[in-house]
Amino acid sequence: MRTSTKTVAMLAVAILSLxxxxxxxGDSDDDDHEKHEKGGGWxxxxxxxxxxxxxxxxxxxGSCHMAYQPGLLPGDAWTQIMSPAGLSDHYGDDASxxxxxxxxxxxxLLNNSADQAERSRSRAFAVSANPTASGPGxxxxxxxxxxxxxxxxxxxxxxxxxxxxxxxxxxxxxSCHRGAAEGVFNEKQVSIPGYGRWED
Amino acid sequence: MxxxxxxxxxxxxxxxxxxxxxxxxFAGDAAAGAAAWTKEYPQTDGSPARSCVTCHGRxxxxxxxxxxxxxxxxxxAPSVNPQRLTxxxxxxxxLLRNCRWTLGRECTPVEKADFISYIQTR
Numbered sequence: 368m369r370t371s372t373k374t375v376a377m378l379a380v381a382i383l384s385l386x387x388x389x390x391x392x393g394d395s396d397d398d399d400h401e402k403h404e405k406g407g408g409w410x411x412x413x414x415x416x417x418x419x420x421x422x423x424x425x426x427x428x429g430s431c432h433m434a435y436q437p438g439l440l441p442g443d444a445w446t447q448i449m450s451p452a453g454l455s456d457h458y459g460d461d462a463s464x465x466x467x468x469x470x471x472x473x474x475x476l477l478n479n480s481a482d483q484a485e486r487s488r489s490r491a492f493a494v495s496a497n498p499t500a501s502g503p504g505x506x507x508x509x510x511x512x513x514x515x516x517x518x519x520x521x522x523x524x525x526x527x528x529x530x531x532x533x534x535x536x537x538x539x540x541x542s543c544h545r546g547a548a549e550g551v552f553n554e555k556q557v558s559i560p561g562y563g564r565w566e567d
Numbered sequence: 568m569x570x571x572x573x574x575x576x577x578x579x580x581x582x583x584x585x586x587x588x589x590x591x592x593f594a595g596d597a598a599a600g601a602a603a604w605t606k607e608y609p610q611t612d613g614s615p616a617r618s619c620v621t622c623h624g625r626x627x628x629x630x631x632x633x634x635x636x637x638x639x640x641x642x643x644a645p646s647v648n649p650q651r652l653t654x655x656x657x658x659x660x661x662l663l664r665n666c667r668w669t670l671g672r673e674c675t676p677v678e679k680a681d682f683i684s685y686i687q688t689r
Contacts, residue, residue, distance in 0.1 A: 432636040459612060460635060461668040465660065535637060 414550030415488040421475040427468060431460070433541050435510060436550050437479035438489030441496045444508035445476040453507055488552060491515040511537040523565070533560035595677075600685025603678060608670050617669045619682075627689040644689035652687060 416438045419425055428434045437445065447453050449469060454462045464472070477483070481493035495515035496508070510516055520528075520537060528534045533542065540547040543565070546556040557565045605625070607616040614634075615621075622640055623631040628647045631640040642648045652658060662682065666674035674682070 431633055431638055455667070458635075459614070461664040463660075463664055463667070465656065539637070 412546060412551045412553055412556060414546075415486055415552055416550040417479060417484060417486055417489065418548075418550035421472070423468060424472050424475050427464060427472060428462075431462070432538070433548060435540070436489075437476045438481050438484040438486060438550075439492050439510045440480060440508060440513070441482040441493045442477045442480040444496060445473065445480055448507050449473040449476065456507075458507060458509075509538075523559075527559050527562050531559070531561060595680030595682070595684030597681070597684040597688045600681035600683070603681060604685060611671070619665070619669065621669070627686060643686050645687060646689060652683065658683070 416436045419429075419434045419436055424437075425434045440448075448457070449472065451463070451469070454464055454469070481489045481496070484490065484493070492510070492513055492515050495513050495518075511520075516537075528537055528543075535542075540552070543557050543559045544552050545558055546552070554565065559565055604619045607618045609616045617634065621634045623643055627644040628642050630642055632638070633640060643651055645651045662674060662679050666672065666678070
């Protein structure tokens, strides 16, 4: 059981690495990811943020919320989030972890953080991290407060998200980005509950 | 995370191990656990008062929903979800977190034993 899980994980990592190299060769700016995904349907869309490939992370973090891909925040943001103090006041919830589990997950996040990632959308998250939100003594950094995130969502009326009982918050990526859990955030897969497709 | 499958009995012994003697700490009080389950605690951060029911519901054989993230929480009752109470580390992790988040403090070993006993009867 353990061995087969490991094998699957290694295979997944290998496949993902190949994908990342392929994308990296073609990616030169923030808009390129759209080109890669053009022509691809619902199923064919390629992840524009590397999918989560860590069973501990998926289980521990994904039990309360979507397991946000590590490529959605830079390493220093993840370091703050994963500190013991950060976890005990995790955006208002207590998400404390045993030290060994915490170390495992932190290593995974740092190895795959936005500033380590090759994929274009992750690079955008890396360069647009909001420095004002990451000073000591302030609240934890949020994906939704990065400049890139805010730029990408600035035309969405609040009533469709925070005022939408089926969504509730911009933190619920997968409520509208139907491929979010697989790392697919392109516009083609956006469907806002009670509203439908969103086209810029 | 270790997928060790311990027996419910082992979980009970280990979780309650910190209190007095093994015989005294062994049996939680399911009725006390049931009463504690619905007790509401006011929150200091402005969020509405919480109890275990807030996220897990009153009927443990039914799924619950996380009060903040809306994520579905699978039923806690071992009668419908046999995986529950089989992983000691998981039980300890959630009791620690959820007591802190809801009661505003860690639960005592007796309180934890009561909760586990209650959940076991469902």
